[in-house]
Amino acid sequence: MPDHEFDLFVIGAGSGGVRAARVSAAHGAKVALAEEFRVGGTCVIRGCVPKKLLVYGAHFAEDLKDAKRFGWQVPDCAFDWKTLRDNVLGEVDRLEGLYQSTLDTHDVATLRQRATLVGPNEVELSDGTRHTARIILLATGATPAVPSFPGAEHGITSNEVFHLEEVPKRIVIAGGGYIANEFAGIFNELGSRVTIINRTGDILRHYDESVRDRLLQISVKKGIDFRFHAPFEKVVKGPNGSLTVHTAGQDPIETDCLLFATGRRPNSGGLGLETLGVKIDPNGAIRVDEDSRTTVPSIFAVGDVTDRVQLTPVAIREGHAFADTQFGGNPRRIDYASIPSAVFSHPPIAAVGLTEAQAKEQFGSVKVYTSDFRPMKNVLANRDERALYKMVCDALTDRVLGLHMIGPDAPEILQAAAVAVKAGLTKAQFDDTVALHPTMSEELVLLK
Structure with missing residues (x-):
């Protein structure tokens, strides 16, 4: 076995990558981790954590109204988006610091650069520096998928929504999954006129029909408009900044913001995987076995980039099982049956x-x-x-x-x-x- 600079080199500092790095280091491995954006990944930085905080903030709209029936003399309350937004982003900063502190405590070398593979045991950073490792772990997550049509560049995704300057008076949300329905509930409670458009006739198709039908009924009663079987044709931006969304078979929709919530695709592109023989499925998912090993024996992958189950707790378990198996002398595999899930809708x-x-x-x-x-x-x-x-x-x-x-x-x-x-x-x-x-x-x- 040739000597390598590291026992493990992790690409991606999301939930799965950080857990794998930390636990591997605790088992005695010499570990490096490369991250081109921020430590914490989608969940902490621009996903489930800040989104759940927005859900809490939005729910006060109903709670304040309900409080009057419980005897509280609640005055008409004004809402300040920038206060909520900035406090949420401040919490994100705090959590990122904790994640970095955890890596530092376990002597994981954190390299704030993009890394690509140039060999089965070698990576190259964006500054040209190269490092070798006995094992390379890909934990690069997933990114919002944006449909291709004229004017799509005028929309935003869940990556940008946390940084809006103001709550849009009108917002069109594209998609029928959990991200679309969660943000529809948030913006509806914050006073936006919300329209969900979906190219199919269903919402939340992986959930039981009874509960998704109930959510649809309640959402309509709350004032959220749904347009089904409405694939995009084009989006036109007006001189005042407003958008006109054109879909097949439907009337155009005037809006101030278009949010794409049309699924997430694995972040496997541009890593140099194909030249090394790492198999990638048509949707971009890195193909792995039950031990998270790719088709190249020294390269592994966990989390959303494998598209097995795109949930943070699953990525964490996959990262932990990988570390225990490869460095802890305790081979473990993940049981994907009966995984609980939630939609933080209203x-x-x-x-x-x-x-x-x-x-x-x-x-x-x-x-x-x-x-x-x-x-x-x-x-x-x-x-x-x-x-x-x-x-x-x-x-x-x-x-x-x-x-x-x-x-x-x-x-x-x-x-x-x-x-x-x-x-x-x-x-x-x-x-x-x-x-x-x-x-x-x-x-x-x-x-x-």
Whole structure:
């Protein structure tokens, strides 16, 4: 085995890369990490963390209105976008500092440059410097996908949305996935006129049909406009800066901001992978085996760049398992079954396991239990907004195959319930658990 400058060279300082670097170093490996932008990756810098903080900020619009029904004499409140924006960006800066401190504490050499591969064990930085490593780990994440059509350059993505100078009076959001629906809820609460356009006829197609239909109904009632089967034709920018969005078969839409939330593509381009024989799928995903190894034995990949499951906790687990396997003497692989997920819409969605359609396809006979109720807080607030909980079970064994929820705090409630689904518990075991009253979560043990 030839000598190398490092045991591990990581490209990309997102959640998966930082975890892999830190744990590998803790196992005694000599580790370097290259990052061309900021330490922390999409989740910390321009993804789930700042977005969740915007969700919290936006929710005060409803909370302040509801407070009057609870006896609080709330005056008309003005909202200052720049205060929220700058405080959120300040928190991002703080978290980036913590991530960098963690790397420094574990003696990981952080190189703030772009790195590309020039050999199976060699990388080149943007300044021309080259380094060798026994193992190279690609953790370059994913980037927003932007459709190609005339005028697309006038739109923004989730990368730029956190830096807007003001809340747009009108915003068009392209896409039907979780990013589109989350930002639709945020901007609607902050006073924007929101229109979602989607080239298909569905939103949140990976979620159970019942909960996504409920979100659509509630969103429409809140004033969000949806236009389906509306592929882009062109966008024209007017002399005053406003945009006119033209879609097939629909009337043009005048807007102040166009936000693309049309999916994310793996960041595999321009790394020099093809010349080394690293296999890349047509969508840009780096092909890996169960140990995150690519088709080149010394090169590995974790996180969104592999497009297995584009979720931060999954990338973290993949990075940790890689480090334990390669440097810790503890070979581990990730179990991708029953991964919980959430959409931080207004109200939020949470799910784990199989949808009703998936369960029927895999198991044939299933039993479905639901609770369709109006949360106590919504009743007193005079808010006509109903929650929906749904449990999908194997009809033969009574095992819970999936849980799907939409309603206040659904993601907070589901995390604990996901343990039960992962453990293979049955509906009877849920029923045998005494309800915690009065809570929304008690509905999980009272489903009929």
